[in-house]
Amino acid sequence: MSRLFGTADILIPQVKNMEKWAVIACDQFTSDAEYWQRVAKNTKGYPSTANLILPECYLGREDEPERIAKIKDTMAEYLESGVFTEYPGSYVYVERTQENGSVRHGIVGAVDLEQYDYSRDSKSMIRATEATVEERIPPRMRVRKGAALELPHIIMLFDDFQDRIQKYIETIKPDLKQLYSFDLQEEGGHIAGWLVNGEYAKKIDSLFDEYCAETDSRYNGVEGEPFLLAVGDGNHSLATAKKCFEEMKAENPGKDFSNHPARRCLVELENIHDHSIVFEPIHRVIFDTEPARLLEKLKESCCAPDGYTIRWVSGESEGSLTLDRNKGELAVAILQEFLDGYLSENEGRIDYIHDDDALINLAKNDNAIGFLLPYMEKKQLFRGVMAYGALPRKTFSMGHSREKRYYIEGKKIK
Numbered sequence: 001m002s003r004l005f006g007t008a009d010i011l012i013p014q015v016k017n018m019e020k021w022a023v024i025a026c027d028q029f030t031s032d033a034e035y036w037q038r039v040a041k042n043t044k045g046y047p048s049t050a051n052l053i054l055p056e057c058y059l060g061r062e063d064e065p066e067r068i069a070k071i072k073d074t075m076a077e078y079l080e081s082g083v084f085t086e087y088p089g090s091y092v093y094v095e096r097t098q099e100n101g102s103v104r105h106g107i108v109g110a111v112d113l114e115q116y117d118y119s120r121d122s123k124s125m126i127r128a129t130e131a132t133v134e135e136r137i138p139p140r141m142r143v144r145k146g147a148a149l150e151l152p153h154i155i156m157l158f159d160d161f162q163d164r165i166q167k168y169i170e171t172i173k174p175d176l177k178q179l180y181s182f183d184l185q186e187e188g189g190h191i192a193g194w195l196v197n198g199e200y201a202k203k204i205d206s207l208f209d210e211y212c213a214e215t216d217s218r219y220n221g222v223e224g225e226p227f228l229l230a231v232g233d234g235n236h237s238l239a240t241a242k243k244c245f246e247e248m249k250a251e252n253p254g255k256d257f258s259n260h261p262a263r264r265c266l267v268e269l270e271n272i273h274d275h276s277i278v279f280e281p282i283h284r285v286i287f288d289t290e291p292a293r294l295l296e297k298l299k300e301s302c303c304a305p306d307g308y309t310i311r312w313v314s315g316e317s318e319g320s321l322t323l324d325r326n327k328g329e330l331a332v333a334i335l336q337e338f339l340d341g342y343l344s345e346n347e348g349r350i351d352y353i354h355d356d357d358a359l360i361n362l363a364k365n366d367n368a369i370g371f372l373l374p375y376m377e378k379k380q381l382f383r384g385v386m387a388y389g390a391l392p393r394k395t396f397s398m399g400h401s402r403e404k405r406y407y408i409e410g411k412k413i414k
Helices: 033-043 064-080 134-144 164-175 198-213 235-251 291-302 331-345 356-362 378-388
Strands: 008-013 084-097 103-112 126-128 155-158 177-183 190-196 229-233 264-271 279-281 283-287 307-314 317-324 349-353 369-372 396-398
Touching (some): 008 103, 008 264, 064 134, 103 164, 164 198, 229 396, 235 264, 307 331, 317 331, 331 349, 349 356
Parallel strands (some): 126 229, 155 264
Antiparallel strands (some): 008 084, 084 190, 155 229, 283 349, 307 317, 307 369
């Protein structure tokens, strides 16, 4: 069996301006086209991952096919022209300095898609932490199918109280080759990466194997089937990779795909117990609706004197309400279930916003209302998924929107 998480043949760009190379995950700032216009202006004429991704704010537009074709042509051009150096059988150790000065630690490697299942009742070793919206996968597949390489913004979490991999990294860091160190554009903080290969990589493999071997004892007494890796960010991107790989196998019956490069997906692995990881709430804003009517229906069907308090904003008005705790374990689950039902019968369009100020500004639009949700404790994640299955979509976010993963490394997938 392929390793659940292991080394990969990682592509590192050899460009003069890394700040212009790295851009934020494509599923960020989906309601802020000006953000992506600034990125396009800043990176114009430079080798950049801005030329290799399709920001989701452009999905469904008339020029989408043209944009996707250009992305795939640029991937081939970058590979052929020597933009990348490939490091076979390697990891990349990453340190990301965030807005508040804290440093998040991660290991870039590859996960085995054969051991991942994004269905809500999954029993696989790699699981989604939030419900997967099937209709969000086909647009992403249009970008991935036929593409020569992948760029990861997926963050995978593991639940190691001992933090054994990071402790080992600290002992070898002075001996590692630094691959990059630069400030990220659009106030994304600072990032640095080091090559981990050879005997160092083998030691990380053995430490990860130790973590895997302790799974049963780690969750002794917890309801549900234990698992090893949870998708912290990029759930729909990993689901897209899985779907594309399954389609590839179905279209080529009898072909051996055990060593196909598309079987393994590049991710950044982070320990959920890293002190810098904070689960931020993801707020909801509804556009093109009747705010007063929506608010009235929400109060009628979901509120009670005792429960979870959330704040709402609409235009210049704001207030708070209490969601009935008898309707669920999480405020976000109660609200999302209501909104799904309401929007299936009434006018309105929902978006998911990470930052408080951004939500408040968007909720000031005509015919809009926003809801600010509370924090979720990260210690609930693995145990919650074991007991209840995937959590409601957009339950939490790992940090602010500008702290999402930027595209830097790559891997061939064909």
